[in-house]
Amino acid sequence: MKKLIxxxxxxxxxxxxxxxxxxxxxxxxxxxLYADGRIYVVVAVVxxxxxxxxxxxxxLDSKISKLEKQLKK
Numbered sequence: 001m002k003k004l005i006x007x008x009x010x011x012x013x014x015x016x017x018x019x020x021x022x023x024x025x026x027x028x029x030x031x032x033l034y035a036d037g038r039i040y041v042v043v044a045v046v047x048x049x050x051x052x053x054x055x056x057x058x059x060l061d062s063k064i065s066k067l068e069k070q071l072k073k
Contacts, residue, residue, distance in 0.1 A: 033039040 030039065033042060
């Protein structure tokens with residue numbers, strides 16, 4: 001059992017080391033989007049999706065409240 005736990009720990013450690021490998025001469029994705037002016041499009045899409053989810057949840061809550069009131073009668 002100890003060997004299995006040690007193996008899993010070493011594998012996860014190796015995966016995190018590979019995940020931290022970055023190239024220094026390439027800009028980060030957010031920096032490139034900001035430089036191109038496309039970051040505003042990304043923010044607008046995320047805000048639209050978030051707003052849609054909020055509106056859907058509010059609508060769903062009102063429908064559930066109506067059903068609960070009908071069941072109490």
